[in-house]
Amino acid sequence: MGTVLFVVTLHQTAPLLAKVIVLSACALAVGQFLYRGQYFPRVIMDVLSRLSDKAGLERAFEARAKKLATINAEDLARRVKARVVGQDETIDQIAIQLRRRFAAQGRNRPIAVFCFTGAPGTGKTHLAKALAEELFEDRNHLHFFDMSQYGQAFSASGLFGSPKGYVGSQSYGALTAALRDMSNAIVLLDEFEKAHPEVHKRFLAAWNDGFITEASDGARVSTSQAIFILTTNAAGRRISEIAQNHKGDRAELTQQVKSAMLDAQFAPEVLSRIDDVFIFNPLRGLDLARVVALEIERLAAQYDLKIAEGGIDVAVLVDTVEALGDRVDGGVRDVARAVEHQITDGLLDARGAGARFIRLVKEQDRVKIVHDPLEASGHLKDSASTSS
Numbered sequence: 001m002g003t004v005l006f007v008v009t010l011h012q013t014a015p016l017l018a019k020v021i022v023l024s025a026c027a028l029a030v031g032q033f034l035y036r037g038q039y040f041p042r043v044i045m046d047v048l049s050r051l052s053d054k055a056g057l058e059r060a061f062e063a064r065a066k067k068l069a070t071i072n073a074e075d076l077a078r079r080v081k082a083r084v085v086g087q088d089e090t091i092d093q094i095a096i097q098l099r100r101r102f103a104a105q106g107r108n109r110p111i112a113v114f115c116f117t118g119a120p121g122t123g124k125t126h127l128a129k130a131l132a133e134e135l136f137e138d139r140n141h142l143h144f145f146d147m148s149q150y151g152q153a154f155s156a157s158g159l160f161g162s163p164k165g166y167v168g169s170q171s172y173g174a175l176t177a178a179l180r181d182m183s184n185a186i187v188l189l190d191e192f193e194k195a196h197p198e199v200h201k202r203f204l205a206a207w208n209d210g211f212i213t214e215a216s217d218g219a220r221v222s223t224s225q226a227i228f229i230l231t232t233n234a235a236g237r238r239i240s241e242i243a244q245n246h247k248g249d250r251a252e253l254t255q256q257v258k259s260a261m262l263d264a265q266f267a268p269e270v271l272s273r274i275d276d277v278f279i280f281n282p283l284r285g286l287d288l289a290r291v292v293a294l295e296i297e298r299l300a301a302q303y304d305l306k307i308a309e310g311g312i313d314v315a316v317l318v319d320t321v322e323a324l325g326d327r328v329d330g331g332v333r334d335v336a337r338a339v340e341h342q343i344t345d346g347l348l349d350a351r352g353a354g355a356r357f358i359r360l361v362k363e364q365d366r367v368k369i370v371h372d373p374l375e376a377s378g379h380l381k382d383s384a385s386t387s388s
């Protein structure tokens, strides 16, 4: 209103100046309108406006960033526990730590450096993978490195690149390339103790400085949005004993475990940079049955099959767990192998017969797979498939 009165008054005193002001304002408005890209030829528009919904995408990215800044620890723990059994306390602790650490982001170092330790086959690698998927809701946010492949001092170049003039300097190291392409991710350093101590030391810069330097071109790649998870079963037996006899608080437990890892050849400077150590319990009883059930579900999914509600016969689970007996050394790997051996043929047959939902029934010493076309009504129809 003020602007209109000003222009009208001006028009009476200096008509030419008023016209110039009105015309310039019009030109400015048209310019701004065009600048938004709506009347530009399609080829010079932002690719996202042209091929997608740029504004919607910007909103989605903002929502995602906000969500990760304030993760819901309880919800995260609940989702991970649905996939990893028998490690509830560890999962709760991890979720709480992550929530705190995400809230304190912005420091020039990774969000967290965690170490998972404990007996083989207790879910260390499995949990790290499940955590990446549940935290970022996407499989691509996991950078997996089998550290047993970096057992020689020179093999660090496979991760951090090779200096110019050396073999391999044409391409980035595997770690620098992964973090350059996706910096907000879990970096899983599996079986960390199997890498050479020189390789261990190269990680110190990643954890202390918040970036790593690619050797081939000197580029800095940020590590400040990454979560590093080291898994190890070095000193596994001693750590299990410490965990069993432990009564004090978590900090004290972590100190004791770190001293056991020091004796198992972990360098003190590497240990001092690990924020938290989590100990995995051996799996027993119902937890083993849960793993067997999850394993069956996973195998069935590979054949596009679903387990009908309550569809695994109790006897199948009891017998498999009993067959494992007290052999805890191989952990659930043995269970997984036994289950796979028993049901693979049956799953193949069921899929061949066009089943979608199946049930597993124990018949004498065999696991019989029956398929269930009317799953909602619980009506069963036998397929011809039986496996031993």
Ligand SMILES: Nc1ncnc2c1ncn2[C@@H]1O[C@H](COP(=O)(O)OP(=O)(O)OP(=O)(O)O)[C@@H](O)[C@H]1O
Pocket (backbone or CB within 6 Å): 083, 084, 085, 086, 087, 118, 119, 120, 121, 122, 123, 124, 125, 126, 127, 231, 232, 233, 283, 291, 294, 295, 332, 333, 336
């Ligand atoms: N706690 C668990 N809950 C659900 N599944 C599990 C659990 N532990 C193991 N599994 C199953 O067993 C497989 C092997 O476990 P995983 O690789 O996580 O063992 P690990 O603790 O990393 O052992 P290692 O120290 O030998 O590497 C997993 O892929 C998963 O299918």
Ligand SMILES: [Mg+2]
Pocket (backbone or CB within 6 Å): 124, 125, 126, 190, 191, 231
């Ligand atoms: Mg493992």
